[in-house]
Amino acid sequence: MSTKRSYKEGCSVSHALDLVGERWALLVVRELLLGPKRFSDLQDALSGASSNILSIRLHDLEAIGVLRKYRADAPVSRLVYELTDWGHSLEPVLFALGNWATKSPYWDPQAPSTVDSLVLALRARAQFLFAAGAPVAGICDMRVDDYRLFTLRFSEAGLVVTRPAGSDPDAVVEIDARTLKMLINGDETLDDAVDEGRVKLGGDERLIRSLIK
Template sequence: MPTQRGYRQACGIARGLDLVGERWSLLVVRELLLGPKRFTDLQQALPTASPNALSDRLRELADAGVVRRRQLPAPSNARVYELTTWGRELEPIVVALGTWALAAPPTAEQVFVSVDSAMLTIRTYFVPTPKQPEMTIRIELRDHGPAGVFGVHLTQSGAEVTHEPPEEPDAQLVTTTEALLAAFGENDLAHAAEITGNPKIVRHLTANVHVP
């Protein structure tokens, strides 16, 4: 944030808001928690952000050392944005803010859920069972096309979520974002999903995502 718009207070909270308090900044961080993205991917995830506003936030976050831009190797050669090591330290802050805000009822216009936001729900709120066996799941949220494909690795520590699906998953789930969100805390997705492999693993996943 430019100095003339800062809070000008010798306080860590004020300094933090100087860095990431502008509109869209923390949502850009949210969208990069699961891995790097192209500008067009960020536009898809933040559809009401204007291109100019998104460009401004990315530039400011890069200047602050929260985000960096790099070019992927061939054959992709795409230019992507990713969090720096320091930027990744914002994850518990972003998650805590989201959990805190769940106590407030949503407004009528708050209907859009980005695909990464839905999958971060799994990473944040999945509660492993005692002696949790390691299991892998390929999840495809068909309403998001190629951007909706993820890999989930369940361990005794929790759920690891990435944009890279496992080559030989124990189970595969194809569904919609809405159906997945509705299934959290439940153990039945069969009415709104295609499941291959071991269906018990998918039921185990959804039943153990406990959103406050």
């Protein structure tokens, strides 16, 4: 753990900020919640962070056990970063922070968002909508911007989202990031987006319609 900055308090909140309170640290966690990524993937998503700062954050998060790096062999050998179980346990913390921030008068929901943050917004919405379990069970593959693939698993446990896409889905959704953001913000309806050709649905439409109207 980096010792450059610390609140030096016994309070667990201050210790949490010692661990993940540096700029970009929690956004690195956010970008890894749905699965491993390469350094270049994280750079693309967190374009406001310099490569040096991103390297430092990754090093510090690895040092304290929030993430780990390893060399993946398929489809080609590459170094990737993934969250540990302890790192994944930050998910409800991030969701709670995000929900708290929606009440802020300074929040701009129209500002740019990463694709992963939009898909995670669906996951957070499902926690509210599916408190008693998803109304329809099944697997939905979602393709965002033609190349980002996600698997949405609807069940009695709610919604689990992973990257990349799975196999033999019950439904398929193709959508662009801008349209997904508009649907999440409630700026248009799913039917309107489908009619205009910006969303393509296949298979059991009830899955995605239980999440987006």
